[in-house]
Amino acid sequence: MSSSGNPSAPPYPVRIAGTGSYLPERIMTNRELEESVDTSDEWITSRTGIRERRIAKDGEFTSHLASEAARRALEQAGVAAAEIELIIVATITPDTLTPATACYVQQQIGSLKAVAFDVSAACSGFLYAMEFARHAVGAGAFRNALIIGAEKLSAFVDWNDRNTCVLFGDGAGAAVLLPSTNGGGKILSSTLGTDGAQAELLNIPGGGSACPALPGTAPVKPAVLSMQGREVFKHAVNAMRQAAIDGIAAAGLTIADIDLIIPHQANLRIIDAIVERLDFDRDNVFINLDKYGNTSAAAVAIALDEANRQGRIKPGDRILLVAFGAGLTWASAVIEW
Numbered sequence: 001m002s003s004s005g006n007p008s009a010p011p012y013p014v015r016i017a018g019t020g021s022y023l024p025e026r027i028m029t030n031r032e033l034e035e036s037v038d039t040s041d042e043w044i045t046s047r048t049g050i051r052e053r054r055i056a057k058d059g060e061f062t063s064h065l066a067s068e069a070a071r072r073a074l075e076q077a078g079v080a081a082a083e084i085e086l087i088i089v090a091t092i093t094p095d096t097l098t099p100a101t102a103c104y105v106q107q108q109i110g111s112l113k114a115v116a117f118d119v120s121a122a123c124s125g126f127l128y129a130m131e132f133a134r135h136a137v138g139a140g141a142f143r144n145a146l147i148i149g150a151e152k153l154s155a156f157v158d159w160n161d162r163n164t165c166v167l168f169g170d171g172a173g174a175a176v177l178l179p180s181t182n183g184g185g186k187i188l189s190s191t192l193g194t195d196g197a198q199a200e201l202l203n204i205p206g207g208g209s210a211c212p213a214l215p216g217t218a219p220v221k222p223a224v225l226s227m228q229g230r231e232v233f234k235h236a237v238n239a240m241r242q243a244a245i246d247g248i249a250a251a252g253l254t255i256a257d258i259d260l261i262i263p264h265q266a267n268l269r270i271i272d273a274i275v276e277r278l279d280f281d282r283d284n285v286f287i288n289l290d291k292y293g294n295t296s297a298a299a300v301a302i303a304l305d306e307a308n309r310q311g312r313i314k315p316g317d318r319i320l321l322v323a324f325g326a327g328l329t330w331a332s333a334v335i336e337w
Ligand code: ACO
Pocket: 038, 039, 040, 043, 044, 047, 048, 122, 123, 162, 163, 164, 166, 202, 228, 229, 230, 231, 232, 233, 236, 266, 267, 270, 294, 296, 324, 325, 326
């Protein structure tokens, strides 16, 4: 069974006041991967659209990527880190199983009075975080929120498995949410969905309580991403298409009212299939997966920040964010810029 729905809007509207992103400097190209696994630039590019990805340095953890993206979002929003009351980090690659990566971020950026915790919803995580933060701020429980999607997937990938290692990359994106006065960036609607029956299709089987990494023993199952790609592909197309339709309808709009779609950046063929089924102009779809690969919870957040800073989003534009990931989970949000 799966569940899906449009949460009702909070009492007061909420807007995105600033965005930020951070990508590690190190670029790993498809050609480099040809040297370590039986693959080719041609296969990766034609099957996924990915040309290169970023890899974090040793000693550079998910929290560091998250904190840098957060600083940039705070600067753009004109909000001091010390004023932040709520931090939610969406990640499936936390620095440690506990405490939450958000706790490290709280210290690194100096948001010392913020309540901080993580959400684990894979590639949908940033939109899950956005929806719960929207309600927290829109109900008046918190005066602001900092939401971050951040991943160091390079630490959870089997670099000898060509089925997965070519797909993923590291990075982080962030946004600051404020009660909406008259500024742009208002969140109009959202859709969230989960289907735990499909959990086996995409997971990190080792390292948790089901298969612990105890002292002196190697976990029976490795703590690396495992995926049934073809099955996930089909679910991704159907779930993202439906999430897009539901999110747009919940905002009282039609697809013709949408100026830009910012989809999860997993695979160009998935994006093309969705856009075709929605009968939407491909030129108005933001794509950066060629540069970064799939950065899971960070992908939509990074793309939103790049679209914002590149001037792809103009005041008054309505944008659709839509994502899909392990869980299975899916989500969408419609924003008026
Ligand atoms: N290089 C060369 N050949 C490869 C590679 C590679 N890197 N990877 C797989 N192959 C081979 C396979 O072994 C297979 O060979 P076979 O036919 O001899 O068995 C062949 O290519 C085709 O494999 P498929 O899995 O059918 O390839 P497909 O066209 O489905 O593409 C892919 C695979 C890219 C993984 C695709 O299925 C996909 O994008 N799936 C969805 C991924 C996704 O959206 N994930 C969601 C979010 S991730 C998250 O939540 C963390």
